[in-house]
Amino acid sequence: MTETLTLILVITFFVILLGPLLFKKIEENIEVFFLIIGLLVSLLTGVLTLELLIEAFEAPIIIHGIPIGIFQVVIITGLFFEKFKFRFEKFFEKVKSPYLIFSSLVFLLGLFSSVISAIVGSVILAEISKFLGLPKEKKNTLMVLAALSIGVGASLTPLGEPLSTIAIIKLSGEPYNAGFFFLFEMLWDYVIPITIVCSLLAYFLSRNLNWGEKEKIVEKNYKLPIIRGIKIYIFIFALILIGESYKPLVEIYFEHLQPEILYILGLSSAALDNATLTAAIISPELEYFQIKSFLISLLISGGLLIPGNVPNIIIAFSHNITFKQWAKAAIPIIFPIFIAAGIILFFFKI
Numbered sequence: 001m002t003e004t005l006t007l008i009l010v011i012t013f014f015v016i017l018l019g020p021l022l023f024k025k026i027e028e029n030i031e032v033f034f035l036i037i038g039l040l041v042s043l044l045t046g047v048l049t050l051e052l053l054i055e056a057f058e059a060p061i062i063i064h065g066i067p068i069g070i071f072q073v074v075i076i077t078g079l080f081f082e083k084f085k086f087r088f089e090k091f092f093e094k095v096k097s098p099y100l101i102f103s104s105l106v107f108l109l110g111l112f113s114s115v116i117s118a119i120v121g122s123v124i125l126a127e128i129s130k131f132l133g134l135p136k137e138k139k140n141t142l143m144v145l146a147a148l149s150i151g152v153g154a155s156l157t158p159l160g161e162p163l164s165t166i167a168i169i170k171l172s173g174e175p176y177n178a179g180f181f182f183l184f185e186m187l188w189d190y191v192i193p194i195t196i197v198c199s200l201l202a203y204f205l206s207r208n209l210n211w212g213e214k215e216k217i218v219e220k221n222y223k224l225p226i227i228r229g230i231k232i233y234i235f236i237f238a239l240i241l242i243g244e245s246y247k248p249l250v251e252i253y254f255e256h257l258q259p260e261i262l263y264i265l266g267l268s269s270a271a272l273d274n275a276t277l278t279a280a281i282i283s284p285e286l287e288y289f290q291i292k293s294f295l296i297s298l299l300i301s302g303g304l305l306i307p308g309n310v311p312n313i314i315i316a317f318s319h320n321i322t323f324k325q326w327a328k329a330a331i332p333i334i335f336p337i338f339i340a341a342g343i344i345l346f347f348f349k350i
Helices: 003-022 024-028 030-044 050-058 070-083 085-092 098-116 118-132 136-156 162-170 182-206 223-253 259-270 274-281 288-301 310-318 323-347
Strands: none
Touching: 003 024, 003 030, 003 223, 003 323, 024 030, 030 223, 050 223, 070 085, 070 118, 070 223, 070 310, 085 118, 098 118, 098 136, 098 182, 118 136, 118 310, 136 162, 136 182, 136 288, 136 310, 136 323, 162 182, 162 274, 162 288, 182 288, 182 323, 223 274, 223 310, 259 274, 259 288, 259 323, 274 288, 288 323
């Protein structure tokens, strides 16, 4: 990789981070912004091929060869909840402790997302939370906690999310012979405590707030789930292009670093696709501790910004949370978790 291409990728990274924060028009049309960046950077780095375009086209609509992806799940589930929205509203009006329901969902969907997938878990939480009447002053924070719990929890099995699927495939041979429960055995001691922390924070931050303030919508609007699905499709399409563009850079500069440095550089997954970083870095040549620390870094850092993982994207688009709003809510919560996990990893060697 030439110095020019490296410079282009470094500049692009900062444009991705700062563009939505500095310019409101970009923030309001973030999926279009990412699409333009994805097309430009993949063209400039020479990775824009027909095969990549097909991969990007298929990524939002096909998972493991099955034609049911994030695009269809978001639209179908959204239409279902839209059709029966008044029944759901009537049902949830009877709930006396919505904060308890919500915090329980944060924990349960966090754990079971490794079985039902991060996509399904995120859509369920995003839709149900609309009927609970989230307190406005903590809505974004609660959504961040939910997304982090699901994003981290989904890593425990290869069914949960692309990161875990790729990691298992890459480590399936010697010396690890990774099977279905390999990542569960490697990561459970961090993943389960994080889902518990997210649930407890959601409970204590919201139990004394005013729940139930919902916007009353007179008519059903079936266009909203479709528009949301299209926006998410464009966003995922763009992330595939961006992620592929950064693969050579990651493979050259990340692969041979010490675990502590890898852990810090895992913060880049806040803006880049963590599945791409997993595909580029994780290999049988890495030591067990290198793999564990890097994956933990990716999982936690992925919650910092909307592009970081699938739950962020689904929940942010479903609740109209902007890039800046997400960062403002996520950084004060997730960064301390990142620091705490790093201390436990490198000082206590757990």
